[in-house]
Every structure is written in structure tokens, then in C-alpha cells.
Amino acid sequence: MSERSRHALIWAWTLAVLVFIYLPAMCILLASLTSSRYFLFPIQKWGLDWWRKTFDSIEIHQLFKTSITIALCVTVIAVAIAFFGALAFARYNWKGRTLFQKIVLLPIFFPQSVLGLALLLWFNAIGLQMSWMTAVFAHLVWIIPVVTLVISIQVYSFDPALEEAAFDLGASRFQVFREVTLPVLLPGIVSGSLFAFLLSWGNFPLSLYTDGADTTIPEYLYAKMVAGYTPGVPVLGTVSTFGAALLLLGGYWLITLRRRAQS
Amino acid sequence: MTDWGDSLTIHKDRMSKRPPILQLKSLTKSFGTFNAVDGIDLDIAEGEFFTIVGPSGSGKTTLIRMLAGMEQASSGDIILSGTRINDMPANKRPTCMVFQSLALFPHRTVGENIEFPLKIKGVDPAKRRTRALALLDQLRLPQNYYGKSVLRCSGGERQRVALARALAFDPQILFFDEPLSAIDYKLRKTLEKELKDIHRETGKTFVYITHSLEEAMVMSDRIGVMRAGKLVQVGTPNEIYSAPRDKFVSEFMGDVNVIPVSMNGSRKVTADSFDKEFAVAAIPEAFSAGHLVIRPEFIRFVDKAKDADNVLEGKLYNEYALGSRIQYQVRVGENVFIVEKLRQQSSTLRRDQTVLIGWDAKDGILVTG
Numbered sequence: 001m002s003e004r005s006r007h008a009l010i011w012a013w014t015l016a017v018l019v020f021i022y023l024p025a026m027c028i029l030l031a032s033l034t035s036s037r038y039f040l041f042p043i044q045k046w047g048l049d050w051w052r053k054t055f056d057s058i059e060i061h062q063l064f065k066t067s068i069t070i071a072l073c074v075t076v077i078a079v080a081i082a083f084f085g086a087l088a089f090a091r092y093n094w095k096g097r098t099l100f101q102k103i104v105l106l107p108i109f110f111p112q113s114v115l116g117l118a119l120l121l122w123f124n125a126i127g128l129q130m131s132w133m134t135a136v137f138a139h140l141v142w143i144i145p146v147v148t149l150v151i152s153i154q155v156y157s158f159d160p161a162l163e164e165a166a167f168d169l170g171a172s173r174f175q176v177f178r179e180v181t182l183p184v185l186l187p188g189i190v191s192g193s194l195f196a197f198l199l200s201w202g203n204f205p206l207s208l209y210t211d212g213a214d215t216t217i218p219e220y221l222y223a224k225m226v227a228g229y230t231p232g233v234p235v236l237g238t239v240s241t242f243g244a245a246l247l248l249l250g251g252y253w254l255i256t257l258r259r260r261a262q263s
Numbered sequence: 264m265t266d267w268g269d270s271l272t273i274h275k276d277r278m279s280k281r282p283p284i285l286q287l288k289s290l291t292k293s294f295g296t297f298n299a300v301d302g303i304d305l306d307i308a309e310g311e312f313f314t315i316v317g318p319s320g321s322g323k324t325t326l327i328r329m330l331a332g333m334e335q336a337s338s339g340d341i342i343l344s345g346t347r348i349n350d351m352p353a354n355k356r357p358t359c360m361v362f363q364s365l366a367l368f369p370h371r372t373v374g375e376n377i378e379f380p381l382k383i384k385g386v387d388p389a390k391r392r393t394r395a396l397a398l399l400d401q402l403r404l405p406q407n408y409y410g411k412s413v414l415r416c417s418g419g420e421r422q423r424v425a426l427a428r429a430l431a432f433d434p435q436i437l438f439f440d441e442p443l444s445a446i447d448y449k450l451r452k453t454l455e456k457e458l459k460d461i462h463r464e465t466g467k468t469f470v471y472i473t474h475s476l477e478e479a480m481v482m483s484d485r486i487g488v489m490r491a492g493k494l495v496q497v498g499t500p501n502e503i504y505s506a507p508r509d510k511f512v513s514e515f516m517g518d519v520n521v522i523p524v525s526m527n528g529s530r531k532v533t534a535d536s537f538d539k540e541f542a543v544a545a546i547p548e549a550f551s552a553g554h555l556v557i558r559p560e561f562i563r564f565v566d567k568a569k570d571a572d573n574v575l576e577g578k579l580y581n582e583y584a585l586g587s588r589i590q591y592q593v594r595v596g597e598n599v600f601i602v603e604k605l606r607q608q609s610s611t612l613r614r615d616q617t618v619l620i621g622w623d624a625k626d627g628i629l630v631t632g
Binding site: 180 | 331332333352353354355356358360362363364366368369370379380383384428429432
């Protein structure tokens with residue numbers, strides 16, 4: 001096989017995989033750009049009517065408020081807990097560390113529907129009223145392990161001698177943390193925050209079981225699909241997906257910018 | 264060649280006249296039942312460049328980490344200028360360490376790195392900057408490096424930044440934990456000399472650890488050779504070179520010829536592996552058996568058996584060019600000898616040629632162990 005055809009084949013394969021991954025998201029966008037009431041392909045009449053209707057709806061505003069509130073709370077709490085968890089995970093050598101690593105990561109692989117049910121039963125047992133606050137707790141159970149893993153990756157590349165050097169140069173424990181540990185690990189913390197926010201934002205099974213009367217965007221999308229579909233569903237889906245993608249790209253753009261400024 | 268017979272028993276310590284800034288008294292660090300550092304007694308004089316040399320696992324890193332306050336001593340005393348500092352944490356000790364990884368703060372510029380200890384001390388920004396710029400100058404770094412990211416500095420530049428940061432702290436003692444081990448040969452040679460110059464300019468006490476005796480030789484006023492947590496020998500580079508205390512120290516010096524021998528009369532030893540007797544200058548007190556050490560540069564090719572005190576017949580196996588010197592491998596029966604000459608004195612010898620090699624009695628060093 002010639003060099004050229006080998007290149008062509010690699011490109012074709014890469015493109016095929018990308019289409020496979022991204023085409024479904026594009027379909028959502030296309031489905032939202034119709035003016036008719038029902039979902040018909042190919043689209044008969046294009047228009048932005050449903051975008052306007054969706055953004056005018058008070059119900060939708062409430063959905064956004066709930067989803068964002070949950071995601072923000074989850075981000076703050078998860079990052080605070082996972083940061084120190086990551087230090088124990090990757091920075092310090094201590095007896096029982098490998099066991100700790102396994103136990104911390106295990107919840108990632110629990111089936112979320114089962115985890116959600118378990119949390120629901122547990123909240124009921126201790127008599128908690130379900131609301132977005134219980135959903136925050138439920139999300140944390142699954143998201144803290146993920147964020148711990150994400151921040152740990154950064155911590156693994158952290159030279160412990162940096163902290164020792166700062167301490168040796170007269171810094172107090174707190175100054176070492178503020179001047180060295182925190183800023184050096186900041187890219188990991190940003191990555192962890194993005195993961196926390198976006199995983200909470202898109203989570204469906206845990207919210208379904210644990211947020212009681214409050215409704216998040218993924219729950220609403222599912223409910224509307226089951227009964228009462230309008231092109232408002234793909235509109236909301238598009239906003240949800242592309243908003244998440246933008247946030248992610250923006251976050252990594254910030255990290256890259258910081259790295260550039262440094263070097 | 265100095266008179267090793269004297270210095271083997273008497274430690275001529277040219278630093279001992281100055282007052283000791285650092286005293287170690289039976290300093291020990293144990294991990295369980297294992298003593299990583301095993302009862303070290305040592306005085307380091309003010310302004311001295313003292314190097315601790317040892318193979319990996321000899322406990323030298325544990326020792327320097329205890330001195331810097333990064334590791335707690337199990338027993339014994341660390342006395343700095345008359346004060347016991349065992350329980351003083353690293354951030355309160357007036358000492359500073361240059362780490363093996365250098366530990367430059369990657370998120371800071373060169374200037375911010377150097378100013379770090381001053382910022383911690385609460386020095387105002389203008390004064391910090393002046394001091395940092397002066398240190399850049401002293402370390403032969405351009406002034407415009409002040410705003411440069413440390414990530415964009417070369418290996419040699421990073422070394423200088425790390426040293427500048429340590430000097431900005433203005434420590435009483437500077438510790439070095441093998442900072443040059445990851446640097447290529449040529450640059451390392453340059454930096455060794457620079458470090459010695461900086462030592463002279465600042466007049467500070469430097470305590471350096473390395474696994475390379477060659478590096479220690481270049482820079483140090485005195486060297487301590489460490490093995491299995493103990494100081495085997497302490498002395499000036501010349502003393503260590505010409506009068507190694509035992510086989511370990513002599514072999515640590517690089518290529519040497521070591522022959523197991525036992526005492527036989529006042530100026531003779533028997534080497535069973537050669538079934539021969541060798542003449543030696545003197546036999547140390549209480550010596551009964553040990554090793555005869557002959558440095559390759561003291562062995563020469565001779566024409567006849569009378570040309571040296573000890574002569575052996577062997578075959579030239581191979582030759583190795585080492586820059587300004589040439590080494591020859593000569594096989595005498597089962598035994599291998601290394602002979603070294605300066606390039607301009609090199610011999611025109613062929614492989615497998617039968618040669619006579621010899622050395623004088625005064626050039627053989629007897630060591631125990």
C-alpha cells in the first residue's frame with residue numbers, strides 16, 4: 001500500500017468515527033429547527049419558532065434554575081472534598097493507600113439506576129423530604145469519585161519537593177498550601193470542576209430517583225419524550241448539549257491560555 | 264604522591280582550626296530495625312565545602328534531609344552554632360537546601376522564584392527586586408531573565424536559578440542534594456567549577472551530597488565517604504585519594520588495581536592469587552591481611568625485571584582512549600590489571616603482545632577489609 005493511500009485510509013477512518021460520535025448531536029440540532037408541531041424528517045418547514053417559545057417559557061426557566069443550582073452545589077462540594085481526597089490518593093504514601101484508591105473509585109462503576117434507588121430508599125428510611133438538595137447529595141456520591149480521579153491525575157505529576165522547598169525557604173504550612181500546592185494543582189482543580197458541573201448537569205438516573213418534586217432538564221426531556229413531545233424537546237436538548245460543550249472548551253481554553261502565559 | 268603512611272593514621276584536617284558551625288553527635292535515623300544513618304559524628308567548619316559521597320542506599324540523602332529538617336532524627340544531636348536544632352522544623356532553620364529535582368516553582372517566573380524566601384520574610388517588593396537582580400548577576404544570568412518562566416530555562420539555567428533562590432534566603436548553611444546528577448557531563452563540569460566559585464564568593468558553608476567521588480574531588484575542602492549509614496572516612500580530597508582507608512573507599516575512587524594480600528615480614532606482603540611476594544613501603548600497625556591497592560597511573564610498562572620494585576609479566580588485552588589519558592588492560596594469568604598513561608606518553612603496543620608491568624613499593628597502598 002502506498003504512503004498516500006495509507007494516509008487516505010487513516011483520514012477516512014477517523015472521519016467515520018467522528019461522524020458516528022457527533023451525528024446524533026447534530027440530529028438534535030436539526031430537529032429543533034422545524035416550524036411544525038411534530039417530528040418529521042426531512043424537515044418540511046424550517047424556522048426558529050420553537051426556540052423562541054422555549055426561551056419564553058417560565059417552566060423552562062425553572063428547569064434551568066434547578067439544574068444549574070444542583071450542578072453548582074455539586075461542583076463546589078465535590079471539588080473541595082475530592083481535592084483533599086486526591087492528595088491522599090496520589091500525593092502521600094500511606095498504609096492502606098491502594099485499598100483507599102480502590103474503595104474511592106468503586107462507586108463510579110455502580111449502575112446509577114441502582115445507586116439512585118438505593119439513595120431513595122435510604123433518604124426515605126431516615127425521613128428526608130426529597131428535593132433538589134437530596135439530589136445534590138445523590139450526585140455527590142457518584143461525582144466525588146470521578147473528580148477525585150481527575151484531580152489525582154494532576155497530583156501524580158506534582159513534585160513533592162516543591163512543598164518541601166517552600167517549607168525549607170521559611171513558608172508556614174498554610175503559606176506552602178496557598179503559594180505552591182494550590183496554584184500548581186489549579187489546572188487539575190479546573191478540570192475537576194468542569195467534570196463535576198457537567199456530570200451533574202447531564203445526570204438523569206440519580207436525579208429521577210432523588211429530587212422529589214423538583215425537575216432537572218434531563219428529567220424533563222425524558223418525560224416529554226414519553227408523553228407530550230414538541231420540538232421544544234430538541235431545542236432544550238441542543239442548548240443543554242452545546243452549552244456543556246462550550247463550557248468544556250472554554251474551560252480548557254482558559255487552562256491553555258494560562259499555560260501559554262507561563263511559558 | 265603524598266606520604267600516605269602518615270595520613271592513614273593521623274587525620275590532618277586543615278579545616279579543624281576554624282570553629283565548627285555544624286556538629287553531629289552519634290546521629291542516627293532508624294526505619295524499624297534498619298539504621299539508614301548509623302551513629303554519625305562529624306564537625307563541619309564555618310565556610311567549609313564539605314561533600315558526603317556514597318553509593319545509592321548509603322544513607323546520604325537521609326542524612327542531609329535530617330540536617331535540613333525534612334526528616335526527624337531517631338537519636339543523636341544536630342548542633343548548629345552551639346544550639347541543638349533536632350526539634351526545629353525546616354522552615355525555622357537558618358539553612359536551605361537545593362533539591363535534586365531543583366523544585367523550582369513551575370507557576371512562577373525566574374524573578375518570583377528567587378524572591379520567594381524574601382516574600383515569605385515580608386521584604387517589600389522594590390527591595391526584593393533589587394536583590395533578585397543582584398543574584399541574577401552573581402549567578403551569571405542575564406537581567407532580562409527576571410520575567411522569564413522557569414519552564415523555559417535550560418538545565419544549567421535552572422541550576423543557577425535554584426542556587427539564586429537558596430542564596431536569597433541568606434542561609435547559614437546551604438545543603439545540596441545531588442543537584443547535578445541529571446546534567447550532561449560537559450555542563451556538569453562547568454557547573455561544578457561555578458559552584459566552587461560561588462562558594463568562594465559567598466563564603467558560606469556548603470554541605471553537598473553526591474554519588475560521584477570525581478565530583479566531590481573537584482569542589483570539596485573535605486570529603487566524607489559513606490557506606491551503610493556510617494562515615495567510613497573523612498578527609499581532604501588528597502587524603503582520600505592517596506590514603507583510602509579500606510577497599511570500599513579505594514574502589515569507590517574509580518578504576519584501581521586491588522590485590523588480596525597477607526602480611527609477610529616488615530616490608531613484604533604475599534599475594535596468593537599470584538603466588539608471589541610484593542614489596543611495600545611500610546605495613547600499617549595491626550595489619551595482618553587485606554588488599555594492596557595500586558592506582559593505574561602508578562603502574563608502568565618496563566623493559567626488564569629490575570626496572571621497578573614489583574614486576575609482573577602479562578599480555579596486553581585491550582586499550583581504551585579516555586581523552587587525555589589512555590588505559591591498557593593487561594592480563595596476568597587470571598588477573599586483570601589496569602595501566603594508565605597520559606596520551607603523549609602512550610606506548611606503541613599490539614594486542615596479545617607480552618609485556619612487563621611494574622610499580623614501586625611506595626605506590627602500593629595497603630588497606631584492611
